[in-house]
Amino acid sequence: MRIGLVCLVLAYVLSQFYRAFLAVLTPALEADLGATPADLAYASGLWFIVFAAMQIPVGEALDRIGPKRTAVSLFALGGAGGAAVFAMATTPTHIAWAMALIGVGCAPVLMASYYIFAKMYPAAMFSTLAGAVIGFGSVGNLASAAPMAWAVETLGWRETMWTLAALTLLIATSLWVFVKDPPNTSTTGQSGTVLDVLRIPALWLIFPMMFVNYAPAAGIRGLWAGPYSADVFGADTAMIGSVTLVMGLAMIVGSFLYGPADRLFGSSKWVVFGGNALGALACFALFALPAGGSIWGAVALLAVVGIGGTAFPVLIAHGRAFFPDHLTGRGVTMLNLFGIGGVGVMQFVTGRLMDRWTQTGADAYNQLFLFYGCLICCGLVIYAFAPDRRS
Numbered sequence: 001m002r003i004g005l006v007c008l009v010l011a012y013v014l015s016q017f018y019r020a021f022l023a024v025l026t027p028a029l030e031a032d033l034g035a036t037p038a039d040l041a042y043a044s045g046l047w048f049i050v051f052a053a054m055q056i057p058v059g060e061a062l063d064r065i066g067p068k069r070t071a072v073s074l075f076a077l078g079g080a081g082g083a084a085v086f087a088m089a090t091t092p093t094h095i096a097w098a099m100a101l102i103g104v105g106c107a108p109v110l111m112a113s114y115y116i117f118a119k120m121y122p123a124a125m126f127s128t129l130a131g132a133v134i135g136f137g138s139v140g141n142l143a144s145a146a147p148m149a150w151a152v153e154t155l156g157w158r159e160t161m162w163t164l165a166a167l168t169l170l171i172a173t174s175l176w177v178f179v180k181d182p183p184n185t186s187t188t189g190q191s192g193t194v195l196d197v198l199r200i201p202a203l204w205l206i207f208p209m210m211f212v213n214y215a216p217a218a219g220i221r222g223l224w225a226g227p228y229s230a231d232v233f234g235a236d237t238a239m240i241g242s243v244t245l246v247m248g249l250a251m252i253v254g255s256f257l258y259g260p261a262d263r264l265f266g267s268s269k270w271v272v273f274g275g276n277a278l279g280a281l282a283c284f285a286l287f288a289l290p291a292g293g294s295i296w297g298a299v300a301l302l303a304v305v306g307i308g309g310t311a312f313p314v315l316i317a318h319g320r321a322f323f324p325d326h327l328t329g330r331g332v333t334m335l336n337l338f339g340i341g342g343v344g345v346m347q348f349v350t351g352r353l354m355d356r357w358t359q360t361g362a363d364a365y366n367q368l369f370l371f372y373g374c375l376i377c378c379g380l381v382i383y384a385f386a387p388d389r390r391s
Contacts, residue, residue, distance in 0.1 A: 004178040004179035008113045008116075008133075009136050011071065011172070012109045012113065012134075013136075016137050016138050016144070018083075018106055018144075019048070019218065020248070021144035022222060023222055023223055023224075023240065025157055026040060029157070032157070033089065036092075037227050037351075038351050042351060043099040044223050045345070048218075050099075050103035050107075051107050052336075052337045054107035055111070055334065059111070059194065059330040059333030059334060062108070063329035066181030067113075068176070068179045068180065070112060071112040072176045072179070075171070076168075077105065078104030079105025079172065080172060081101055083161055083162075083164045085097060086161045088158075111329070111336055113133050114332045115332065118332065119183075126317045127258070127259045128259035133313075135252050141252070142249065142252070145243075145245035148241070193330070194334060197334045198334070202387050203322055205382060205387075206318060206319050206335070208378070209380070210315050211339070211341065212375050212376055213311050213379065214309050214310075215342045215346040215375065220305060221251065223347060232365060247299070249303075250303035250306035254308070254309070254310030258275065267388055268318035269383070271314055272314050273384065275307070275311045276376050276380055277308075278307070279305050279307070279308020280308070281373075282305045283305060286302070286305075288366075312339055318389070320332065321389040353367070
């Protein structure tokens with residue numbers, strides 16, 4: 001099982017990579033396919049929306065057939081297949097289709113790990129283990145920055161995508177060989193549906209925070225950091241890679257900090273609240289950043305946004321405390337639906353807003369950061385009333 005978990009982490013590395021690599025490909029796709037930032041915002045948003053929509057069938061599959069078959073089948077067909085479609089793309093529409101397929105493939109990977117943790121490890125360790133998976137998996141976030149920029153410049157973006165398709169298929173094969181389902185993953189004992197999860201009142205005070213927590217960090221890191229660096233500071237591809245690399249490193253640090261902080265302070269709720277409040281303040285600081293300032297001052301604030309937006313595993317642990325064992329798969333995937341769905345919705349929304357702000361002559365990026373800061377604050381207001389229970 002240890003080797004199986006390592007393989008799941010490697011699959012999650014690619015999942016993190018696929019959600020963030022479009023920022024680096026912006027210049028190449030614009031030159032070769034005529035893809036605009038709005039086109040890529042749509043494609044990126046589609047990845048998150050499809051990923052989120054898949055959480056309902058993934059949760060059902062985890063509880064009924066176990067994590068092994070669920071992860072292997074989707075990761076091989078959707079992940080590797082989507083990367084191959086991307087490599088053959090000739091229009092921005094093809095990029096959108098490819099990202100949707102990749103979203104299907106990546107949908108079960110993290111939740112398969114969380115399902116195993118919930119079934120086989122002490123509940124008090126859940127947030128730490130969950131954070132560690134995200135932390136190690138965020139190497140993919142780093143790989144999608146400067147290393148991806150190097151690969152594109154050295155090999156070309158199509159050749160790079162074919163290589164990624166082969167790597168995805170190889171990891172899917174390793175999942176089949178090494179992952180083992182926890183005991184009793186078949187339909188025995190109590191049963192339930194996703195409606196039973198939705199009937200838990202406390203979760204409705206956690207869902208809004210899940211919806212907004214990851215959206216600013218993922219949206220900026222995966223989509224807007226590249227255009228922001230280029231348009232505001234004149235950054236080239238290599239510099240964009242460095243900016244996104246720093247933000248990716250900050251998100252790894254945040255993933256490893258949140259889990260132990262949950263145990264140190266004895267509260268999931270207030271650890272999440274404090275981290276997201278810090279992220280909101282960083283967004284407001286970016287909004288107020290004077291024009292013509294240093295790019296590294298902006299990068300430092302982007303790093304704080306990245307750290308604040310990685311409370312995801314502690315939010316999952318907070319919600320996990322409210323649903324019974326037989327709803328484990330459906331429960332964690334429903335929380336994930338709100339988390340990833342929020343990113344997807346906000347990718348669509350911010351793409352449209354950026355078009356409108358640009359056309360009206362507004363300072364589009366300042367308005368973007370203000371929007372993200374206000375979004376986090378809305379989630380915090382509701383989350384403040386959530387009961388503070390730990391597994």
